[in-house]
Amino acid sequence: MINKEAIGRFVFGGAIMSKPTLHDVAQAAGVSYATADRVINNRGNVAQKSIDKVRDAVARLDYVRNVAAANLSRKRVYRLAFLIPKGTNAFFNRIRDHIAQVAAHLSIESVSVDIFEVSAFSVDGLSKSIADFCEKDFDGVAIVGLQSALLEAPLAELRARGIQVIGLVSDLPRDFRAAYIGIDNVVAGRTAARMTGMAHAGGHGAIQTFAGSLDARDHAERLDGFREVILADFPHLTVLDPILTKDDPSILRTKTRELLAQQTHVTALYNVGAGNSGLISAISAWPEQRPYCIVHELVAHSRQALVAGHIDLVIDQRPDVEINRAFAVLRALIDQREIPTMPELTPTIYVRDNLPADPLNAIMKAQNT
Amino acid sequence: MINKEAIGRFVFGGAIMSKPTLHDVAQAAGVSYATADRVINNRGNVAQKSIDKVRDAVARLDYVRNVAAANLSRKRVYRLAFLIPKGTNAFFNRIRDHIAQVAAHLSIESVSVDIFEVSAFSVDGLSKSIADFCEKDFDGVAIVGLQSALLEAPLAELRARGIQVIGLVSDLPRDFRAAYIGIDNVVAGRTAARMTGMAHAGGHGAIQTFAGSLDARDHAERLDGFREVILADFPHLTVLDPILTKDDPSILRTKTRELLAQQTHVTALYNVGAGNSGLISAISAWPEQRPYCIVHELVAHSRQALVAGHIDLVIDQRPDVEINRAFAVLRALIDQREIPTMPELTPTIYVRDNLPADPLNAIMKAQNT
């Protein structure tokens, strides 16, 4: 035990001091407790002279408000909400599950969590949902957003009501949310390209891309990133224009089947969007000579396909990490604290060997025994 | 806003009830507040009859202790410590930095954090450090462990003193710690193998492995996992026995240089251990014809080599995530709560495209302007 570093202690004149309280501040400033409280919390109705004295004392003593005590005395409940696209999309189901799971633990610490489902990918629907949401009494909300000026008015209304807003997975107009929690989709596309390039080991090839729609910003960004890297670093490879799928599994199935039946020169498939179950079902019928295959988001079917060797790679945005961070960021914003240090969000590469334990699978195993 | 789910509220008879307090429990049980407190916290000196009544009331009301209020009243400080190998190893520097960073934020919430450096990788040193540590007054400690029966006695002593112990990065003897936070190194090796296999695109090849020492459990496990996957799924590839390096960069440099000068049939390099700066410096002298190259842990030099294209892949254990989890788990253990849901630990694959933002780099850029 050679070296020792002490952090987070208050050492004064060699002795460990306890943290200053509002009482100490009031005393040092020569005002009453209540007055000190008023300036600390900007409650108004305080003489400028008092304000200055208190501010000064705060700085001198290095006072920091004890949020836990404050919350206790107010019986505070953090009222949080999530606005998530409704529907059966496996990815958003995963998001919902994790929110519920975290909420169950957090309820112990006086946090209430509501999930609202909004009509998927519709600017009108989302705009109306946000407007409705204004009526409710919440402290903060995480919204799976869209980029549209139509959302600005309802978002401004939320802010006016003191509700903290963050974008989740898909961003809102920049100036109308306090933070964005999600991956950079250009980076995700670049990552997919790097892996595809590596897997060709310098050989020639052509990559068939798939996208739900080029209007979807995340899809377009992934394609851009993908093309950038292939163009710059893998001159032997060609990126074919995307087949548009509306994220519909049956379209993906049909198109993939056609492609494989034609015995084309295609050496790799990359789907930037959803609907992978269709792609997988088509591919698994051609097990012997399938192309290299990358998709996004780890959900039941993509996971299974990875394990079975039908696809090679899944790029995942770790919705569990995103949700955890959304809670932490919302609480910090509501408390007007600094946002805590957290690990960065980066697209995660899964192969069959580094998959996280599968909770569903564990349950099924338990049932079988 | 079609559907709505409320979580974490207490709904009773249609009305939202606030959580029951100890007061409610005492009343329902027909005992005094103090007695209820005694059974909740197992303070002893309570008649069995009272215990039963209180336990019953707790179950009926679904009471859960308010930890924040308890901590406030006790002016509780969580006294946490980390035992980390000393030395200049870039990986452990990263660990130390992140601990300090998290600690700076946590100090606000009455947590004190101390880092103790112990002589690296020495069972004797670690054993003595743990014994010394018993004398100090802490609530919990995370230890970068070793597997040795010699550690059992001092660890038992820690437990006897009510100090919560977890293994971090490298595990302690199973029965003498409450949890282990770190990746599965067999999985890490398997992941490296899968990527190496893919990068050969079905072609033949030979992979030269490097390890610090085969006595190091993590090194041995990574090699095992690596061999397993190559053997099972990549029959065209051969895994060469590891060159032992003591994790010394100069040894790695020399050996790699020799290897490359010999113009061998080696198509890939995989170092399961540390000392990568040596490997990288040797490789970067042969930019045109270098083999495929995988190393562990994202630190300044491996990151730079990835960006420069000298190496292909870094497998990282996300020490930042591990540290965050260590704090959360220690606090849960100390509070005797359930361990909170957190994203799983899985070896992370980095290529040059999905790197997290580099804080150092950002600082240097700022200084240059």
Place this chain on the structure above:
DNA sequence: CTGAAAGCGCTTACAG
């Protein structure tokens, strides 16, 4: 504009 007092849900002596 300012201050004294009760209360948030708990723990800790202290008195029976």
Place this chain on the structure above:
DNA sequence: CTGAAAGCGCTTACAG
């Protein structure tokens, strides 16, 4: 074995 009371650091009426 049991209970009444003060106090943790804050907020919220309420009275001046």
